Amino acid sequence: MYSRNLFELDFVTRKTTRVHHIKKEIFMEFKAFLIKYAEIGIKGNNRRFFEDALVRQMKYALKPVGDFSIRKESGRIFVHANEEYDFDEAVESLSHVFGIAGICPIVVEEDKDFEKIAEVVEKYVDEDYADKHFSFKVHVRRADKKYPIPSMEAAARLGERLLEKFEDLSVDVHNPDVMLTVEIRDKVYIYSREIPGPGGMPVGTNGRAMLLLSGGIDSPVAGYMISKRGVSIDATYFHAPPYTSERAKQKVVDARSMKDWRTGRSVFNNIIPTTTGAAKAVALVIPSLKGKMTGIAYRVPTADVSVVDLNVRLKKPATYAEVCAKVKEASETYMKGVIEYVDDEVVSSDFIGDPCTSIFDAREGFQLNDRMFKFISFYDNEYGYSSKIVELIKHMASVDNK
Numbered sequence: 001m002y003s004r005n006l007f008e009l010d011f012v013t014r015k016t017t018r019v020h021h022i023k024k025e026i027f028m029e030f031k032a033f034l035i036k037y038a039e040i041g042i043k044g045n046n047r048r049f050f051e052d053a054l055v056r057q058m059k060y061a062l063k064p065v066g067d068f069s070i071r072k073e074s075g076r077i078f079v080h081a082n083e084e085y086d087f088d089e090a091v092e093s094l095s096h097v098f099g100i101a102g103i104c105p106i107v108v109e110e111d112k113d114f115e116k117i118a119e120v121v122e123k124y125v126d127e128d129y130a131d132k133h134f135s136f137k138v139h140v141r142r143a144d145k146k147y148p149i150p151s152m153e154a155a156a157r158l159g160e161r162l163l164e165k166f167e168d169l170s171v172d173v174h175n176p177d178v179m180l181t182v183e184i185r186d187k188v189y190i191y192s193r194e195i196p197g198p199g200g201m202p203v204g205t206n207g208r209a210m211l212l213l214s215g216g217i218d219s220p221v222a223g224y225m226i227s228k229r230g231v232s233i234d235a236t237y238f239h240a241p242p243y244t245s246e247r248a249k250q251k252v253v254d255a256r257s258m259k260d261w262r263t264g265r266s267v268f269n270n271i272i273p274t275t276t277g278a279a280k281a282v283a284l285v286i287p288s289l290k291g292k293m294t295g296i297a298y299r300v301p302t303a304d305v306s307v308v309d310l311n312v313r314l315k316k317p318a319t320y321a322e323v324c325a326k327v328k329e330a331s332e333t334y335m336k337g338v339i340e341y342v343d344d345e346v347v348s349s350d351f352i353g354d355p356c357t358s359i360f361d362a363r364e365g366f367q368l369n370d371r372m373f374k375f376i377s378f379y380d381n382e383y384g385y386s387s388k389i390v391e392l393i394k395h396m397a398s399v400d401n402k
Contacts, residue, residue, distance in 0.1 A: 030087065033094070034189055035077040036102035038199055051077070053202035053230075054099040061093040064275065073185065074143060080108075084291070091195055098228050100197030104181075109188040114149060117188050118161045121180070124190050125162060125169075135172035136162070136180055143185045158182065198228065206230030213237040215248025272299040304382055305348040308358070310375045317370035324362045331360070351378045355387035 035058070040050045055070050055077065062068045066085035071078050081090075087105075094103050109120045125132075140155040149157075158180075162169055183189040211223040211233045223233050237252045238244070262272055276297035283290040324341075331341040340356040343363060351359055357379060364376035 030105035030107070031081050032106050032108050032189075033079040033090075034104040034106045034183075034191060035079060035094070035100055036104065036194070036197075037077070037099055038101035039201055040099060041075060050099070050202060050205055053205045054097070057097045057099065057202050057204075058094065061097050062090060065090045065093055076183075078106075078189075095195065095197055097202075098198050098200040098230070099202035101199050102194040102197055104191040104194050106189045106191040109190065112144075112147065112184060112188055114154070114157070117154075117182065117184075117190075118158055120188070121158055121182065121190055122161060122165050124192075125166065125180070128192070129178070132166045132168040134177035135170045135175075136178040137171065137173050137176040138162070139179060139181045141181065141183045143183060147184050154182070154184075200228035201230030203227055203230060204232045208232045208234065211235040213252050215244065215251045267299050267301050269301065270299075273297075274299055302348055303352075304380060305351050306379055306381045307348060308375075308377045308379070310377065312373050312375065314371045314373065318373075319370070320365065320367040320373060323373060323375075324360075324365075327360050327362075346378075348378060351380055353383050354378075354380050355384055357384060357388060 035054075037051075037054060040047060040054065043050055051072055055072065058070055058077070058079065059068075062070075062079070067082040068085075068090075069080045069082055071080075079094075091103060091105075094100060107120060107124050109117060111117075136159075138155040138159045140151040140158070142149075142151040142154070159171060162180075163171070178192050180192045181190070206229055209226060209231050211219060211226075213219045213223075213235050215237070223235065227233050237249070239249050262274065274297050276295055278297075279293060279295035282293055327339065328341040331339040337355070338357045340354065340359040342359055342361055345363070346361060359378040361376040361378060365374050367373050
């Protein structure tokens, strides 16, 4: 049996480093995170100021990832995903937010009945740990003091359930491979991993400073360290040839983004993979395409005009000639001015100043089989976009004047 005294409080051994040796892959689909902070917790009456600043920084970091709700509760910050999202991208974004000490992917259970909690804990261990050969310890934190079962008793009973269900598990209260934490609050939060955050204080809580960039490593490191203490940084670089080199200037350009190093690199002589909001926007405009379409972007050394390389699988069999005929028909009728059909030896610069949203290149696309197709389309991402904004304003004005 799993005796209660095995779960005497042991704050020294609550380490998460060994957890990463046990499980490097994530098998569950997490919809929420528990965010822990360190230094902010020692603040007094002004702690709310630092917590609010941290929440603002988290919202800013997660904005490109997806739609998230963030709320504070008794020394904890909870992040809930309101839509499908990329787990690795979310963790990567949060891991750069100063003030965060730990990022814990959590399972949330609203029913606080003990049997329900035990079932969820068993399911969590079963799904998230493919290999059950590890030692563990259960830590129950009963923030809801009205909960009828004491923390120690709840931990012992949960541990007993796990040992009975998974015979390969073992208990080690001093140096466990996995620390399984159950927090009982207004809801029940279950987690066993803590991804380290950068620590420090939220940026903007300790004034502003000017950082003089030199092109070397010292100034960025100094900027990082002072930002970690909550100082908001404005950086400047003086390019004064021949006293400063082109190489030094390029280092400054390349280092413009600590979050996404690649997008800060020079586009000249480089093809730079990056993200695009176009794929996400398509799902918002045409909800039926949600979960069916995605994409990436590449920055290339051209002044203007972008190209879309679209690979699709059609629901019904067709030929490439039939598809082209339909696109051409649309470009001449109900999509005129939006889609343009081109059957010529063209390059991107031919479309500078073109107001159409999509310029279908009939010669470059092809058919793999009767359902798989590749389509190529150009658009002027400056003039074309501006033209559509003007058309939208005219449409709004016409509606308002009715």
